[in-house]
Amino acid sequence: MRKEAMERRNEILDAADELFGQKGFDGTSTNDILEKVGIARGTLYYHFKSKEDIMDALIERYNTQILGSAKEIASNKNIPVHERIVRVVMALNISGGNGKEIIDHIHKPQNALMHQKIQKVIINGLPPILTEIIREGIEQGLFSTPYPYECMEMIVAYTNTVFDDDMVDLTDEERAARIPAFIFNVERLLGVESGSLMYMMKMFGNGGED
Amino acid sequence: MRKEAMERRNEILDAADELFGQKGFDGTSTNDILEKVGIARGTLYYHFKSKEDIMDALIERYNTQILGSAKEIASNKNIPVHERIVRVVMALNISGGNGKEIIDHIHKPQNALMHQKIQKVIINGLPPILTEIIREGIEQGLFSTPYPYECMEMIVAYTNTVFDDDMVDLTDEERAARIPAFIFNVERLLGVESGSLMYMMKMFGNGGED
DNA sequence: CCTAACTAGACCGACAGTCTGTCGATAAAA
DNA sequence: TTTTATCGACAGACTGTCGGTCTAGTTAGG
Numbered sequence: 001m002r003k004e005a006m007e008r009r010n011e012i013l014d015a016a017d018e019l020f021g022q023k024g025f026d027g028t029s030t031n032d033i034l035e036k037v038g039i040a041r042g043t044l045y046y047h048f049k050s051k052e053d054i055m056d057a058l059i060e061r062y063n064t065q066i067l068g069s070a071k072e073i074a075s076n077k078n079i080p081v082h083e084r085i086v087r088v089v090m091a092l093n094i095s096g097g098n099g100k101e102i103i104d105h106i107h108k109p110q111n112a113l114m115h116q117k118i119q120k121v122i123i124n125g126l127p128p129i130l131t132e133i134i135r136e137g138i139e140q141g142l143f144s145t146p147y148p149y150e151c152m153e154m155i156v157a158y159t160n161t162v163f164d165d166d167m168v169d170l171t172d173e174e175r176a177a178r179i180p181a182f183i184f185n186v187e188r189l190l191g192v193e194s195g196s197l198m199y200m201m202k203m204f205g206n207g208g209e210d
Numbered sequence: 211m212r213k214e215a216m217e218r219r220n221e222i223l224d225a226a227d228e229l230f231g232q233k234g235f236d237g238t239s240t241n242d243i244l245e246k247v248g249i250a251r252g253t254l255y256y257h258f259k260s261k262e263d264i265m266d267a268l269i270e271r272y273n274t275q276i277l278g279s280a281k282e283i284a285s286n287k288n289i290p291v292h293e294r295i296v297r298v299v300m301a302l303n304i305s306g307g308n309g310k311e312i313i314d315h316i317h318k319p320q321n322a323l324m325h326q327k328i329q330k331v332i333i334n335g336l337p338p339i340l341t342e343i344i345r346e347g348i349e350q351g352l353f354s355t356p357y358p359y360e361c362m363e364m365i366v367a368y369t370n371t372v373f374d375d376d377m378v379d380l381t382d383e384e385r386a387a388r389i390p391a392f393i394f395n396v397e398r399l400l401g402v403e404s405g406s407l408m409y410m411m412k413m414f415g416n417g418g419e420d
Numbered sequence: 421c422c423t424a425a426c427t428a429g430a431c432c433g434a435c436a437g438t439c440t441g442t443c444g445a446t447a448a449a450a
Numbered sequence: 451t452t453t454t455a456t457c458g459a460c461a462g463a464c465t466g467t468c469g470g471t472c473t474a475g476t477t478a479g480g
Contacts, residue, residue: 181360
């Protein structure tokens, strides 16, 4: 019955993760979590100070998972710049083997608050990582912009809102139509010739969040 | 005591509007609303089927207020294109005399769900309006882009996320630094010469949401 | 024309059920 | 013995429901 604090904590987080995914944050009661983990009320509140505290811990976990592998790839200067951008972005969807599921279930309409918090992590965490790569690209004469950070911020804000979110309800065709337009716009922002970033299409390959 | 259904409905919405603004959606109990309006529980649920139903009605109201005046200005072809864009955007902040307050109190951290719903209205409602103006501008040779809609979508997504939201925590200086960068990026997206949209600075004038 | 019966819409408030967070007691480990 | 983890009863709050009430207006009958 008795476990190390960290172990219990993670059990609780695992249960919450799954339940929030199924029923949303508001739709999940602490009792649901209690039952799933097989502990008593007091135990839950021994490890977490509130229900929202559980969510925050969960987000902290996501944060690490999602941005961690992205950072790692971004810092590998052996990979050519273009390739590295693609890999960083694609890492977001599958990082830790379950990034995609994370992103999937965050998009449940019930999870407004969690969703917002994750978005915040991404919009603040991803642009710095990408900007570093872009700067390298600028040095190499691949890109040209006086505002690499703000460029990345704009791009991330857009993909977060339009591609990742259910903010804009896109049919498959609408979605497909957005992609070349998006790439065209990115090309302009980065000051490169039209068509030269078409290789980025592959980032939107299957299902293609981000 | 007895009122027309519509009048009561509006009284309830007015109270909810103010209370949600002060304490957030979750932080406001139906009892708070009851008390403020001076009605009984049953009356509230006679007019609205749930608490969330109240929020949805509130958003419908915002929707009309915020996008209504924007549309009106956008369709006035007597105003030159550049000027009209500025006016449309500025209308968002003050429409109906209280658009600004709406936007202000939606940004309270408690109001994630309401915030999300409003964002959805804007990201879906504003780009079509702006795109029409941009198309006119393209015909007049002022702008040049094959993807006016997606441009506007990107711009709106960005301002919503970075300028309007508390997604990115900006100091005043950071905020000020973002503005020229933003304008530069918009210039690139719209295919105009660098510096030619600097007049848009004024949209960010005082406090400057959007 | 007047009044009694009726109707439907607005309103009331007690109540059931649920949910979160607390607390003192308890057991196990260190 | 002290610390760490666990338990479960409980207080307090909140949402949505339901049977019943009140009133304005309408219809019917005298």
